[in-house]
Amino acid sequence: MIRPHTLLAVIAALAGGAIPASAERLISSLSTHQVLVGSNFAGTELVLFGSIERDAATVPRRGGYDIVVSVTGPHETMVVRRKNRVFGIWTNAQSYTFDRTPSYLAVLSNKPLDAIAPAATLRRLEIGFDSIALAQSASALGLSPPNEFREALLRLRKERGLYREDPAAVTFLTPTLFRASIVIPPESQIGNYEVDVKLFADGVSIARTSSALEIVKVGLEQFIVSAARDHSFLYGIATLMMALMTGWFASIVFRRD
Amino acid sequence: MQIYLPIADIPVNVLVVLAMGLTVGFISGMFGVGGGFLMTPLLIFIGVPPAVAVASVTSHIAASSFSGAISYWRRRALDSLLAAVLLSGGLVGTLAGVWLFTKLRSLDMLDLMIGLSYVSLLSIVGGLMVFESVRAIVRSLHGQPAVPRRPGSHSWFHGLPLKMRFKVSRIYVSAIPVALIGFVIGFIGAIMGIGGGFLLVPMLIYFLRVPTSTVIGTSTVLTLVTMAAATVLHAMTNHLVDALLALILMIGGVTGAQFGARAGQRMSAERLRLLLGMMVLTVGFRFALDFLIEPQELFSLRIVGAGG
Numbered sequence: 001m002i003r004p005h006t007l008l009a010v011i012a013a014l015a016g017g018a019i020p021a022s023a024e025r026l027i028s029s030l031s032t033h034q035v036l037v038g039s040n041f042a043g044t045e046l047v048l049f050g051s052i053e054r055d056a057a058t059v060p061r062r063g064g065y066d067i068v069v070s071v072t073g074p075h076e077t078m079v080v081r082r083k084n085r086v087f088g089i090w091t092n093a094q095s096y097t098f099d100r101t102p103s104y105l106a107v108l109s110n111k112p113l114d115a116i117a118p119a120a121t122l123r124r125l126e127i128g129f130d131s132i133a134l135a136q137s138a139s140a141l142g143l144s145p146p147n148e149f150r151e152a153l154l155r156l157r158k159e160r161g162l163y164r165e166d167p168a169a170v171t172f173l174t175p176t177l178f179r180a181s182i183v184i185p186p187e188s189q190i191g192n193y194e195v196d197v198k199l200f201a202d203g204v205s206i207a208r209t210s211s212a213l214e215i216v217k218v219g220l221e222q223f224i225v226s227a228a229r230d231h232s233f234l235y236g237i238a239t240l241m242m243a244l245m246t247g248w249f250a251s252i253v254f255r256r257d
Numbered sequence: 258m259q260i261y262l263p264i265a266d267i268p269v270n271v272l273v274v275l276a277m278g279l280t281v282g283f284i285s286g287m288f289g290v291g292g293g294f295l296m297t298p299l300l301i302f303i304g305v306p307p308a309v310a311v312a313s314v315t316s317h318i319a320a321s322s323f324s325g326a327i328s329y330w331r332r333r334a335l336d337s338l339l340a341a342v343l344l345s346g347g348l349v350g351t352l353a354g355v356w357l358f359t360k361l362r363s364l365d366m367l368d369l370m371i372g373l374s375y376v377s378l379l380s381i382v383g384g385l386m387v388f389e390s391v392r393a394i395v396r397s398l399h400g401q402p403a404v405p406r407r408p409g410s411h412s413w414f415h416g417l418p419l420k421m422r423f424k425v426s427r428i429y430v431s432a433i434p435v436a437l438i439g440f441v442i443g444f445i446g447a448i449m450g451i452g453g454g455f456l457l458v459p460m461l462i463y464f465l466r467v468p469t470s471t472v473i474g475t476s477t478v479l480t481l482v483t484m485a486a487a488t489v490l491h492a493m494t495n496h497l498v499d500a501l502l503a504l505i506l507m508i509g510g511v512t513g514a515q516f517g518a519r520a521g522q523r524m525s526a527e528r529l530r531l532l533l534g535m536m537v538l539t540v541g542f543r544f545a546l547d548f549l550i551e552p553q554e555l556f557s558l559r560i561v562g563a564g565g
Binding site: 037038039040041042076077078079080081082083084085088089090091092095097103149152153155156157186187189217220221224225228229232233235236237238239240242243244246247248249250251254 | 259260261263264266267268316317319320321322323324325327328365368369485488489490491492493494496498499500501503504507508511512514515547548549550551552554555556557558559560561
């Protein structure tokens with residue numbers, strides 16, 4: 001997935017930019033800004049390249065640089081249900097609704113988060129799963145969801161690769177040039193994804209940059225979804241016609257008399 | 258060979274789904290049933306949401322019953338008038354079934370109800386089939402002839418008004434129980450994603466005394482029209498029909514059915530019924546296990562809509 005021209009673009013941007021301030025600047029570029037989901041979509045991997053710009057006036061950083069990349073997918077309303085034994089059968093008994101919850105969240109860094117910045121800083125910057133407050137709306141009983149529901153949400157999303165915390169996903173190619181791999185699993189929601197890159201030095205966030213990527217359904221995939229939603233009657237008739245054609249075709253092919 | 262299902266929103270292996278279609282098609286051809294009662298559960302077991310499974314299988318059954326109906330039509334082995342009266346109830350049943358389906362879905366009880374319906378219906382029907390066929394097989398092993406049905410025996414509904422003469426089937430019964438049977442099949446079919454052939458054929462034989470020469474052809478017509486209506490209604494109300502999934506199932510299904518039909522002709526009716534009964538029981542049992550055994554993962558997550 002490493003595209004040489006992307007790398008070149010980053011380097012060109014690096015060389016061409018005039019830098020007025022003495023602080024570091026962060027430049028990043030995604031290998032693609034659009035992920036197309038077709039019928040054969042089985043997930044994909046994107047690469048983010050970034051460069052830390054500094055000039056002669058920039059103060060030297062003793063501890064070196066750290067990078068945290070947060071990728072946040074479209075916010076959705078999610079329901080977490082818990083099965084209980086009711087009248088002898090296991091069935092969904094309790095449920096809690098989580099409003100405006102990211103459907104996708106990847107926190108990628110070059111080392112474990114707690115080695116990059118103190119917990120208080122991470123929480124203030126809303127970095128990492130521990131810091132993200134999962135909003136929750138009124139539950140069945142009007143209570144806020146117990147911790148086990150929150151943990152279940154995180155666990156279920158992590159199992160599908162939709163929530164990911166990877167302290168080894170960012171690698172430094174040179175002390176100021178880095179790359180991060182962003183994995184998009186097959187079940188990712190379509191929509192706009194926000195890619196936020198933060199630069200840390202000595203436990204302090206000193207620069208940030210953000211970009212966006214979009215996941216869209218295309219081709220047959222897109223056609224079926226929009227037809228089913230927007231032209232449901234015609235879609236139903238078309239599906240039925242397809243069924244009748246298949247049945248009719250079979251009766252001709254396999255005709256035995 | 259992975260393929261992403263647009264409506265079910267999950268990736269599946271095409272070959273697995275195709276193989277399922279072929280297998281279920283083979284079984285349905287062998288026993289002369291639609292196979293929905295196997296197909297819907299199998300889809301649920303591989304992870305297709307139950308509601309999508311039900312809605313998509315309806316179109317699959319429409320395809321397989323259409324090829325069946327054509328061949329019965331060619332042989333004139335169906336009773337059009339009987340089919341029409343059955344359909345008058347059947348279509349109302351389908352409407353009511355889709356309505357309840359939508360209602361249960363909004364109450365978040367659909368998956369539970371689909372599961373419970375499968376457990377209860379399949380265990381009762383499967384149990385009866387196994388019991389009946391074992392009794393018949395034992396009887397024939399003892400050299401006793403099968404008990405002939407008394408053609409003149411009357412049930413309570415023979416006293417009902419609106420009597421009609423169905424010439425092709427040579428029966429004279431009230432239209433009320435006929436339409437009622439149609440209603441029940443249409444209703445159950447729309448909710449459970451089954452054609453209902455395995456229920457309808459015994460009902461027509463035992464209650465209405467429809468002769469074997471027309472019973473399967475007539476039941477196929479009812480299955481075809483109710484499933485066709487259910488496909489369109491499910492597409493319109495719940496937007497849950499996955500055309501891509503349905504297409505793969507159909508191709509496998511209609512092909513498998515042809516080979517199944519040939520295999521079925523080499524077996525005795527009683528043995529076929531025993532085998533089918535055991536299969537029905539197994540699926541029911543598998544569903545029951547989900548309810549009875551403590552699941553490994555108690556929690557489940559569903560995205561219910563964009564939160565902005």
